[in-house]
Amino acid sequence: MAEPTASTDRPTDLGDVLRRLRRRADLSQRELAVRAGVPQAAVARIESGRAGDPRYRTVERLVRAAGGELRLHVGAAAMATSVRHEEQRGMPAVADPATSSPDEERSPDDEQRDVSAVADPAASSPDDERSPDEEQGIRAGRDEEQGTRAGRDEPLAPVPHDGLRDRAERRYPAHLDVWEVREPKDWPGAWWAEWYNLPPERWPLPLPPATYELSRRHRDRRRWANWVRGAVAVRRVTGPALPLTSWRFVAELPYGDLLGELRAHERSPHLQWGGAEPAEEREVIIDGVLVAAEHRRLGIGRRLVRALVAEMPGAGIQVARAIADGPGVGFLLACGFRLEASRPAALRLDRPAGSGPAVSGARLPPR
Secondary structure (H helix, E strand, O other): OOOOOOOOOOOOOHHHHHHHHHHHHOOOHHHHHHHHOOOHHHHHHHHHOOOOOOOHHHHHHHHHHOOOOOOOOOOHHHHHHHHHHHHHOOOOOOOOOOOOOOOOOOOHHHHHHHHHHHOOHHHOOOOOOOOHHHHHHHHHHHHHHHHHHHHHHOOOOOOOOOOOEOOOOOEOOOOOOEEEOOOHHHOOOOOOOOOOOOOHHHOOOOOOOEEEOOOHHHHHHHHHHHHHHHHOEEEEOOOOOOOOOEEEEEEEOOOOOEEEEEEEEEEOHHHHOOOOOOHHHOEEEEEEEEEOHHHOOOOHHHHHHHHHHHHOHHHOOOEEEOOOOOHHHHHHHHOOOOOOOOOOOOEEEEOOOOOOOEEEEOOOOOO
């Protein structure tokens, strides 16, 4: 692919184009150098702008090895100047068939070329006998050619992190995904981030300005996670199969894969002691929030809770409650819940064969 430039007076940033090509082809500098048969140092010098004026053959080999195409375009003004120079030197100018005079004689070779051009199957007359299979094949070939040409002409996407530099003012690898480090959890090397909440002055290691994944497998997983974040949609499930006091929300991908679900139900606090039930005092109790294991920590659970909270005012409900333990407590706190002073007891009912019900609880009854 040739990187289009807006003006021929402004030289193309060859290093930027090469980095974009490498990112699209998922090649490191070393891998591109091996494919092109040039030293890695040459690739590094070209990308950093220290190569000066690299040889055309070197540039062509690098661009082709990265899956690109190098094109040269000669404008009409340059062509006219070249023709004048040839005429001044006494050499015959090459006649352009499109601008030749009708009085000029045509050679047999010209006639044969014209006949061959008309005989092209893709451009032949509609009166020619052609089978449906041939028609379909011609159309498929034309569509494929147009698609390939459109793909080659499509501008290269820039490297998202091209402006970032490390402490030595070096660029980060173009073919990997780089992100800024603002807190310890952004850096895989911060081993303490998941276990300890330390102040900055007690961090065992200084944080780098940015980081990246060397493993392509981890990088592709991160790209997939970013795609899921943008593609997942949350909606409320309604219908006659659900009770009126039941709330259900699902998180789905565009093609229908279910990634998460939230279930809740309405409750009135007056059911505990009886009496009238004011509609404005109803509450919603979260029964559970479940997200597929491979899609956790992508914000899907929070989006489910936010969807529930957004529906509450329309139902005249202002309070949501939940009971959780372990990681669920931290999740609900991050969603805006707060801890209450009451400590509910955890109870379980077992029914052994041949005996009455036995109740075991986390709290002992008062003596």
